[in-house]
Amino acid sequence: MDQPAIRIESLEKTYAGGKQALRDVSLDIPRGQIFGLLGPNGAGKSTLINILAGLVVKTSGKAMIWGFDIDEHPRSAKRSIGVVPQEIIFDPFFTPRETLEIQAGLYGIARAQRQSDALLAAMHLTDKAHAYARTLSGGMKRRLLVAKAMVHSPPILVLDEPTAGVDVELRRQLWDYVRQLHATGVTIVLTTHYLEEAEELCDRIGIINHGRIVANEPTRELIAKTQEKSVVVTFDRDIGEVPTNACFENIELVDERTLQIMFRKDRVNAGEVLAALTAAGLGIVDVSTRDPDLEDVFLSLVSADTAT
Numbered sequence: 001m002d003q004p005a006i007r008i009e010s011l012e013k014t015y016a017g018g019k020q021a022l023r024d025v026s027l028d029i030p031r032g033q034i035f036g037l038l039g040p041n042g043a044g045k046s047t048l049i050n051i052l053a054g055l056v057v058k059t060s061g062k063a064m065i066w067g068f069d070i071d072e073h074p075r076s077a078k079r080s081i082g083v084v085p086q087e088i089i090f091d092p093f094f095t096p097r098e099t100l101e102i103q104a105g106l107y108g109i110a111r112a113q114r115q116s117d118a119l120l121a122a123m124h125l126t127d128k129a130h131a132y133a134r135t136l137s138g139g140m141k142r143r144l145l146v147a148k149a150m151v152h153s154p155p156i157l158v159l160d161e162p163t164a165g166v167d168v169e170l171r172r173q174l175w176d177y178v179r180q181l182h183a184t185g186v187t188i189v190l191t192t193h194y195l196e197e198a199e200e201l202c203d204r205i206g207i208i209n210h211g212r213i214v215a216n217e218p219t220r221e222l223i224a225k226t227q228e229k230s231v232v233v234t235f236d237r238d239i240g241e242v243p244t245n246a247c248f249e250n251i252e253l254v255d256e257r258t259l260q261i262m263f264r265k266d267r268v269n270a271g272e273v274l275a276a277l278t279a280a281g282l283g284i285v286d287v288s289t290r291d292p293d294l295e296d297v298f299l300s301l302v303s304a305d306t307a308t
């Protein structure tokens, strides 16, 4: 079987001040996927990514990038990954084209093989090719960072919170580009706070909390794991007393004629919930159900982990 794009084994990181940012993290990211790494603020996402990028030194454990151990083959590991950092950093006195040429030079890419113009075009920056980087808008700077991460055509592109604070239009453009890259076979790893984005974009999701991996599964399976489902029911008359039943996990009045009932789909089905309402003497006129989404899964995993 193919090696995973990234393999992490028992990775630990304790910062100089004593903060333990990663605890026994083991994780495989399969090739050819869009993998989302989610977690609350301070969970350890950037630490993990910065170790892979060679920017933070791990305390112990192993990491392999495209089959190359970051300790034994650091250069090959580094060549296999492009990282778009969270912070926008580059020399404001270079133009976007110069920035890409310099980066390509650092990777020892011969002039004839450089693809600065194609990358600028892909990121819609052609007309800014010769402008000073300091004159670019925030969104353009971010696109330039993506282009910079791709100069050496790595098989893996890692984006750390690329759409934080970015407007909707630019976010859409960035994801279009990420999808295009993915379609050409590039493995994508991204961290995001936007659960909807992860749900829409990622094949697989890892959740990290307090430096520990608490989930790592295909997105659909992860979402299917949440057992709580809700049904909103409208009745033909005002509800006097809110009914009770053992199969309701929770019941709330939405308005005088509408109730929202939470139930566990591993214990009962919506039909049984409705039957319990009818038995309470209420006439049903409308019903809608809502399936759990990633936010529900995320909150339940993170709060369960915090409780232990």
Ligand SMILES: Nc1ncnc2c1ncn2[C@@H]1O[C@H](COP(=O)(O)OP(=O)(O)OP(=O)(O)O)[C@@H](O)[C@H]1O
Pocket (backbone or CB within 6 Å): 015, 016, 017, 019, 020, 021, 039, 040, 041, 042, 043, 044, 045, 046, 047, 048
């Ligand atoms: N250089 C550092 N020195 C000491 N502690 C650090 C350092 N960098 C990060 N930390 C701490 O390590 C923990 C993990 O931080 P990290 O930045 O990896 O989290 P994160 O999940 O990326 O959070 P965010 O989403 O807010 O960026 C935090 O408690 C943070 O304060």
